[in-house]
Amino acid sequence: MSAPFVLTGVTAATMAGSADPYCLVRDAAVAVRDGRIAWVGPEVDLPSDFAGFEQRPMDGRLITPALIDCHTHIVHGGNRAREFEMRLNGASYEEIARAGGGIVATVAATRAASQEALLASALPRIDAMIAQGVGTVEIKSGYGLDTETELKMLRVARTIGQKRPIRIVTSFLGAHAVPAGSDADAYIDDICIPTLRAAQAEGLVDAVDGFCEGIAFDTNQIARVFDVAQELGLPVKLHAEQLSHLGGTALAARYKALSADHVEYATEDDAKALAASGTVAVLLPGAFYTIHETQPPPVQAFRDHGVPMAVGTDWNPGSSPLGSLLLAMNMACTLFRLTPAEALAGTTRNAARALGLTDCGMIAPGLRADLAVWDVTDPAELSYGIGITPLHARIFGGVL
Numbered sequence: 001m002s003a004p005f006v007l008t009g010v011t012a013a014t015m016a017g018s019a020d021p022y023c024l025v026r027d028a029a030v031a032v033r034d035g036r037i038a039w040v041g042p043e044v045d046l047p048s049d050f051a052g053f054e055q056r057p058m059d060g061r062l063i064t065p066a067l068i069d070c071h072t073h074i075v076h077g078g079n080r081a082r083e084f085e086m087r088l089n090g091a092s093y094e095e096i097a098r099a100g101g102g103i104v105a106t107v108a109a110t111r112a113a114s115q116e117a118l119l120a121s122a123l124p125r126i127d128a129m130i131a132q133g134v135g136t137v138e139i140k141s142g143y144g145l146d147t148e149t150e151l152k153m154l155r156v157a158r159t160i161g162q163k164r165p166i167r168i169v170t171s172f173l174g175a176h177a178v179p180a181g182s183d184a185d186a187y188i189d190d191i192c193i194p195t196l197r198a199a200q201a202e203g204l205v206d207a208v209d210g211f212c213e214g215i216a217f218d219t220n221q222i223a224r225v226f227d228v229a230q231e232l233g234l235p236v237k238l239h240a241e242q243l244s245h246l247g248g249t250a251l252a253a254r255y256k257a258l259s260a261d262h263v264e265y266a267t268e269d270d271a272k273a274l275a276a277s278g279t280v281a282v283l284l285p286g287a288f289y290t291i292h293e294t295q296p297p298p299v300q301a302f303r304d305h306g307v308p309m310a311v312g313t314d315w316n317p318g319s320s321p322l323g324s325l326l327l328a329m330n331m332a333c334t335l336f337r338l339t340p341a342e343a344l345a346g347t348t349r350n351a352a353r354a355l356g357l358t359d360c361g362m363i364a365p366g367l368r369a370d371l372a373v374w375d376v377t378d379p380a381e382l383s384y385g386i387g388i389t390p391l392h393a394r395i396f397g398g399v400l
């Protein structure tokens with residue numbers, strides 16, 4: 001554990017409370033001890049308890065919670081650049097998927113890759129996130145669609161957290177696509193659910209996800225997976241209403257899911273259901289942008305009904321090869337009309353909630369000292385920049 005210290009001369013976007021959209025504390029100090037935030041407030045009010053702490057001046061820079069990417073598929077083999085060209089020549093994402101490309105193409109590459117190779121290809125992606133001030137990353141399985149490869153993916157995800165100063169949360173996404181030549185119902189019952197049980201038995205699963213879409217699984221098939229998740233005591237989340245309205249969002253609400261993700265085709269009734277279940281709407285502008293979607297999510301309905309909104313990269317080789325959470329924030333503002341404050345809440349406080357985490361995502365006493373100091377003074381600059389990474393310093397677990 002590192003020696004305690006106090007960051008002084010910061011503008012703290014604490015994201016904790018409701019005083020203003022950023023819960024800002026100007027001319028602030030943040031005391032860090034034993035990996036946790038010990039105190040935050042106006043520097044002039046710094047308690048004498050912290051007088052002996054090493055002071056580290058930040059010269060008026062902005063400090064935020066370390067960012068949280070609550071939706072990624074960064075463990076995978078191969079790439080889908082060829083499909084990018086096909087889409088530019090007019091093929092739709094769905095046409096490519098139905099023609100045997102898409103997710104199942106990445107499945108072949110992931111099955112063929114060793115655990116070591118998958119780790120080696122994922123670490124540079126994690127390093128890019130760390131360089132962007134990210135402290136927590138959710139990583140999904142879903143490119144194996146067989147027991148051996150799904151477990152391999154989740155083991156790689158767990159290993160990443162041992163190899164880098166980053167917190168990894170895993171989601172089992174066996175219900176991501178139907179393997180080539182398989183029947184969807186048989187796959188769910190004979191492969192997906194037994195694999196979920198095996199992954200949970202090995203301690204590899206933090207949540208259970210699914211893809212509810214015409215090119216993937218219907219609500220009945222997802223419900224069978226969610227029933228087992230509940231039996232195992234695992235929370236659920238769902239890729240819902242990305243390309244059409246199948247009822248996935250309402251299903252997620254019925255299971256009190258941590259999050260419903262994409263939700264471009266969600267309705268006002270869906271927003272009411274999410275509000276009632278306390279489910280976070282995770283917005284994924286990278287996929288919307290990449291596959292040239294036209295239906296943005298019902299952001300105003302989410303606001304009207306008090307649905308917390310998170311923002312993720314959905315970093316995956318097909319629909320969202322987006323390696324920047326800061327750019328995802330900019331896209332969420334530009335494409336979905338989020339305010340910069342909503343975008344920052346979406347990659348801190350609300351992203352933590354989408355992962356069921358209560359010890360991060362805000363700057364408040366007792367929470368993890370996962371922090372980011374930025375070479376900016378106005379929090380809106382984090383969403384305003386396009387492809388700009390103004391990180392000055394990253395603190396992870398209280399270590400600068």
Ligand code: DI6
Nearest residue numbers: 102103211239287316318319
């Ligand atoms: N929705 C998506 O956009 C990704 N998965 C999902 O359920 C697509 C993943 C891929 O195209 O490889």
Ligand code: FE
Nearest residue numbers: 071073239314
């Ligand atoms: Fe996804």
